[in-house]
Amino acid sequence: MEHYLDNGIQFVPGVGEARAKLLERELGIRTMRDLLWYFPFRYIDRTRIYRIAEIRDGEATLVQFRGRVTGVNYAGAGRKRRFTAVVSDGSSQAELVWFQGIKWIEKRIEVGREYLVFGRPSFFKGELSLVHPEIETVEKAFSRKAASGMQGVYSTTERLASVLGAKGFYLLVCNLWTVAGDRIEEYLPEALRTRHGLMPLREALYNLHFPQSAELLRQAQYRLKFDELLGVQLGIQSRRTERLAKLGGFLFPRVGGVFRTFYERKLPFPLTGAQKRVVREIRQDTVSGYQMNRLLQGDVGSGKTLVALLSMLLAVDNDFQACLMAPTEILARQHYATFVRMLEGLDVRVAVLTGATRARERRQILAGLADGTIHLLVGTHALIEEKVQFHNLGFVVIDEQHRFGVEQRARLWTKNAQPPHILVMTATPIPRTLAMTLYGDLDVSVIDELPPGRQPVRTVHYTDAARLRLFGFMRQQIALGRQVYVVYPLIRESETMDYKDLTDGFEAIARDFPLPQYVTAVCHGRMKPADKEESMRQFKSGEAHILVATSVIEVGVDVPNATVMVIESAERFGLSQLHQLRGRVGRGGEQSYCILMTGEKLSREARARIRAMCETGDGFRLAELDLKLRGAGDVNGTQQSGMAFDLKIANPTLDVQILTLTREAAMEILRLDPTLGEPENRGLRELARRYCGRERIDFSMIS
Ligand code: ADP
Ligand code: MG
Secondary structure, eight states, X not given: OOOGGGSBGGGSTTTHHHHHHHHHHHHOOOXXXXXXXXXXXXXXXXXXXXXXXXXXXXXXXXXXXXXXXXXXXXXXXXXXXXXXXXXXXXXXXXXXXXXXXXXXXXXXXXXXOEEEEEEOEEEETTEEEEESOEEEEHHHHHHSOOOXXXXXXXXXXXXXXXXXXXXXXXXXHHHHHHHXXXXXXXXXXXXXXXXXXXXXXXXXXXXXXXXXXXXXXXXXXXXXXXXXXXXXXXXXXXXXXXXXXXXXXXXXXXXXXXXXXXXXXXXXXXXXXXXXXXXXXXXXXXXXXXXXXXXXXXXXXXXXXXXXXXXXXXXXHTTOEEEEEOSSHHHHHXXXXXXXXXXXXXXXXXXXXXXTOOHHHHHHHHHHHHHTOOOEEEESGGGGSTTOOOSSEEEEEETTGGGSOHHHHHHGGGGSSSOOEEEEEESSOOOHHHHHHHHOSOEEEEXXXXXXXXXXXXXXXXXXXXXXXXXXXXHHHHHTTOEEXXXXXXXXXXXXXXXXXXXXXXXXXXXXXXXXXXXXXXXXXXXXXHHHHHHHHHHHHTSOSEEEEEGGXXXXXXXXXXXXXXXXXXXXXXXXXXXXXXXXXXXSSSOOEEEEEEOSOOOHHHHHHHHHHHXXXXXXXXXXXXXXXXXXXXXXXXXXXXXXXXXXXXXXXXXXXXXXHHHHHHHHXXXXXXXXXXXXXXXXXXXXXXXXXXXXXXXXXXX
């Protein structure tokens, strides 16, 4: 049964076939519903009319003022041709500039007439100018009925804007409302709506596109955020019930020779209380008969790897294979080396598989996996490839899971006929409900205790002026037998520049450490895997005293003898990245240091990040602060790639309160009607399907 809103947008007046195609291609908007749910990303106040003299550089991103055109002018020639008009309102004057559509605009501008001008202010030598502003005669502008004066701004693409014009998207939504406004049907049960004080759907959609007041807009946003998060929660919770009912879990009842021998003879140190607790939780899961889907959160350096290894050994003891996927080549090889070292003398065969593995070795590994002679596999994305087939995969670990996309993680579920147990590990701590929304249906374990004897890393902020002091300090530490990291930012957009930063930095260090006893190794993303590995080997073995690297070493690298982490251009890193990098030191018993190098000038946010780093070493506190600092504008850069649900308006990291409410509401609803089969819950079932449906991906398999 098709609903009216499922009609294609070509039927909206002013759209037609060509524009419909364009909208679909550029923004993925295909149906009327898609367009109705395409919300403004912000609103501008069209009631405020500035005096020109009031408009200051950097104050508002969009302004509106009225003024009389005092003169027009043509300049340039050919493609550089431009048309300018000067407007004045008595307080001051502004220049309006057009580079395109000159023929059209010149006919509409009359010297001596008064206009309402709207656009983005820019300043050149103190003079205000606006490029391609919207402009209308005041008579016309004020003849329109003013609503609240708030007008939605829709994000579009350059392509689309050039076809639709500046106001085009807004007009499109106006037209849509004329045909579709009356076809919007409420889908929430009345009782639920009343209990939570939610605005009716039609009113909410209307106010999102055409706010009648700031308060109504707020209520409208609340209503639609509630819907999205409720849909997600209903979906996750019913999937979970379904998953547990349907998917049996492999049983690991035996704590056999491998686990025991390792635990009793090979453990290099006693487990922390938190590590023990998590191992226990995992053991309970693996004898429950249900498939485990567990998130392990633990600050950098809290010892997650060991927990992973112990769990994998449980699998081996029960005749299953296990694998661990890490986000980088370096990290995969490091885990491999750790496992081989720790498992020496035990009857466990470990292999490592990455994109750089040579064809012959690869063939051998694939054969060993297929016939079961390889027990543990460590690797990068390479291990989710189709060709990698296991004999009997029972346990999967995903390290630094936020580095992987949803689909990559889900692929591991299908490596055995019955899905293996899944343990995903992260050092980015987030609240449980939030974790569920971001990553799907999972249980959460926390390692909230660092191994004993760790001294907090002393963190200081230096500017370039202190560089000599920095080099002096590095020398001193190296003389004590310690090692030093120097990290440069890596920004994808300008790899060449970073490369330059890094090589310049490398040369500076080579210059300042002229003594032959100091060896410097380099490691960055552009190097061949074998060269990277050689650098890492030199540093790990202690042959190299200094490792100059880009943030490729951000995650997981473990060299306990390194005590100094120098982060160059620290202002260019986010908080969680800085914290991760700092986590590379302070892993042995020695006092460690993190030195944040920046220029003299810093933005307010950068200063706040640096200050927070100097003040606390607590990853949970930093994560909280990070959320606050980043605010609504940026939906969580790193986590978004791993975000399981396509949310348009709710931001689970910010709308925590609504998240909690919807979680409880969903539990209550499903308790009374587990399948959402009751007629009054039909709309809810639809909602759950929309946000948590099976079409794109099976959301119960996100981990
Ligand atoms: P992360 O949780 O960041 O992945 P790792 O697993 O890399 O941390 O562990 C960090 C360091 O702590 C490693 O050098 C590891 O050998 C050491 N470690 C882990 N568990 C313990 C423990 N219980 N006691 C002492 N050191 C430990
Ligand atoms: Mg780790």
